[in-house]
Amino acid sequence: MFDLQEINKLRVFKSKAKRNDSFYTKSIYPGYNGFREAIIKFKGGEYREIDPKRSKFAAAIAKGLSQSGIREGSAVLYLGASHGYTASFISDIVGKQGYVFALDFAPSVVRDLVFVCEKRDNMAPLLEDANHPERYKDVVPLVDVVFQDVAQRDQLNLFLKNCGAYLKKDGFGLLALKARSVDVTRKPKEIFREVKNFFDNQQDFVVVDYRELDPFEKDHAFFVVKKK
Ligand SMILES: C[S@@+](CC[C@H](N)C(=O)[O-])C[C@H]1O[C@@H](n2cnc3c(N)ncnc32)[C@H](O)[C@@H]1O
Incomplete structure (x- = not known):
């Protein structure tokens, strides 16, 4: 018998x-588990299991994340949605009053993402490059949350550009940082410290949570920042 707690x-x-x-x-769409995720029933609801080895967001939770800024009704811009695995759980979290703009630049994964969004009315797929936020300004409004998981060399710049273009004041930015994508020759902890120092020494954001994701995701850190 399961007994769940938030x-x-x-x-x-x-x-x-x-x-x-x-x-x-x-689950806001009971009866649908497109990722073959385990389902359990509890007090009349259906709950989908999210795997910390497959989702950096879940890994951050497993490591004790205290806040994400993602609430019921939030509008979320998700950069690097891939097949939509984590984005589908964010869609549950924001609920039917919220919305997830799920963006990825790889046509091979967006093909799958389209099917996920067809099942979920509160998600839309965007085949776009996050390096060019101006290209989706006609589709994406100001949002409560920018979530980024792109594993690119210029991850931080890309995140700042999109937060600058789309994040509301007092909104939250969630950044899954992959150190090896930034520089394979440097120690991950050194890169994490550099990014943390960057946030600590600028005016636009305050870091409200930070987790290193080892052992779920090697060489990754998760930052939650709030826009001032
Ligand atoms: C690690 S995967 C994301 C996994 C996903 N967030 C999840 O948890 O289900 C990284 C994704 O970022 C995408 N990506 C990398 N650079 C990008 C860019 N500049 N614009 C849009 N998507 C990008 C890749 O195509 C890839 O699908």
Whole structure:
């Protein structure tokens, strides 16, 4: 018998009894598990399991994330949505009053993403390059949350550009940083520290949470920043 409890008001749940890394969102489209994720029923609702080894967002939660800024009704711009795995759980979290603009520049993955969005009315696929935020200004409004997971050398710049163009004041930016994509020759911790120092020494954002994702995602860190 499952007994779920919400973690840190994140709208993500875990079992009270099990001491493991199983996390769930309450499905807003019961009966549909397009990623073959495990489903459990609890108090009349259906809950989908999100895997910390497959999602940096879930890995950050497994590492104790205290806040994400993603709320029921939030509008989210998700950069690097890939096939839509993590984005589909964010879609559960924001609920039917919220919206997820799920962007990726690789046609091979956006093909799958389109199918996910067909099942979820609160998600739209965008085949775009996050390096050019001006190209999607007719589609994407100002949002409450910018979520980025692109594993590119210029991750930080790309994040700042998109937050500059789309993030509301007091909105949250979530950055999954892959150190090896920035520079394979340098120690990941050195790169994490550099990015943290950057945020600490500028005026536009304040870091509200930071997690290193080892052992779920090697050489990755997760930043949550709030726009001033
Ligand atoms: C690590 S995967 C994302 C996994 C996904 N966030 C999840 O948890 O389900 C990184 C994705 O970023 C995309 N990407 C990389 N650079 C990009 C860019 N400049 N614009 C849009 N997408 C980009 C890649 O095509 C790839 O699908």
